[in-house]
Amino acid sequence: MLGRPPQVIITDQCRTLQTAVADVFPRASHCLCLPRIMEKVPEKLGELYEYESIRMALHNAVYYSLRPEEFEATWEDMIHHYGIGDHMWLQMLYEDRRRWVPVYLKETFLAGMLPTRPNEVVDSFFRGYLDRHTSLKEFLDKYDQALQANHQLEVLADMESRNSGFMIKSRCYFELPLAKLYTNIILRKFEQEVEGMYSCFSTRQINAEGQVITYMVREQTEVDGNRRETRDFEVLYNATQMEVLCVCGLFNFKGYLCRHALSVLHQNGIEEIPPQYILSRWRKDINRSYVLNHDHSGIDVNNPVHRYDHLYKCIMQVVEEGRKSEVRYKETVQALDRILSKLNLV
Incomplete structure (x- = not known):
């Protein structure tokens, strides 16, 4: 944190x-x-x-x-x-x-950590590490184990997202730019909303107040797993600010736009998701801010996650020292330039 x-x-x-x-x-x-x-x-x-x-x-x-x-x-x-x-x-x-x-809870950003739909499951962060009989001392040790294991999985997932392509099913113009930005896991989830646009069979303007236009998006939704029901979702759209807000609240619940908001953007000829709705936390080109605690003796140089974590920790120490004065800053920049020059020759 x-x-x-x-x-x-x-x-x-x-x-x-x-x-x-x-x-x-x-x-x-x-x-x-x-x-x-x-x-x-x-x-x-x-x-x-x-x-x-x-x-x-x-x-x-x-x-x-x-x-x-x-x-x-x-x-x-x-x-x-x-x-x-x-x-x-x-x-x-x-x-x-x-x-x-x-x-x-629609005003609370939950980032997918709290299931809000029937039969939706979020894996426990501590599954396999803790149970109701875990003592306080064991908890502290196992908490750290769980944290490191999950961070390693996240780093590996980021590496996979950067190094492997994602097969887009719909070829929708909303997905094409995001395939270059989103991690594979988030793309799979967002793809469900893109596919869900096809169940939104009516998008009509019902009100306009200043720059804000209100749309009603009608969707055939699945209820209780075996029957379908027609529901209306109110979506507010501000073309000047490129803001879109749906009554379903999916963006705050999950961190990406819902099918109803996408339908309104589509109706207005918008072919790319507005940048404020592409969160850094889901991007594969963003370096994560956490650092795992590998000392020199615990580093497996054949493990790319260990190498990444240790180098990141070292460079953050350099940054902390370099920011303390103008002289240190200049020395740090020059030293980093020399290191990069050497690495480019390897």
Whole structure:
């Protein structure tokens, strides 16, 4: 984190944790893990009369509400219809709704770390390293092991993205420039949104206020895995600022534009994604800021990840020293030029 506090913290639902996070990281957005909450539904609600209908009503309220007022109305209807207003767990969930229901998290950048769709899975960072019986001492050791292992996987993935081409299915003009910028993993995810444009069968302007034009994009969406439903998504578009904002909130949830926003850009003849929607964190030409802690004895010179990490650590020390004065800066630049000249001759 380079000394910076986290912007978002995701935990299980726990009052003690909420108090601790608010105390230690007061500026962070504290979110609750939606999948863990939904996993508890059978345990917490399974004995209720008409459980299956209640489960479906809760599922629809959580995953398919596009606006807070829509969620509120659906939730209230569920509570009154099934007479479960006195259920303590549901009351606690409703009190915490702004921390876990996707419709309230659209202003929070989550970078794909919190699943917001049914059956969506995000691999645990610590899978295979930690369990509920891990002691505090073991946690500190295994945390470091997990961190290094995941960073190595990320570096290897970046190298693969740089050195191997990505086969684009659709040949859509939105994808062609991004194939040179995005990592392969993000391209695969973004490709799903490009393909999803074909399920958006109607994009029409419904309002214009100053420079902002409001569009309604109609899409055939899959609901519950076996039936399709027509839904309307409101998209705001500012041609002057090249800004596009969809009510589905996918950009903040995942870090790339949704099919509805792409449909509006397409309608306006825009053939490339505006640069502010191409995040550095997904680019394969950006060097990552983390550094693994390899000392000289632990470096495998045959391992390109080890070589990269050790050189990066060394050069960052040079940068820190070189920035301290004008004289040091000039000496550093001259020394680096000499090194580059030698390397180019090898």
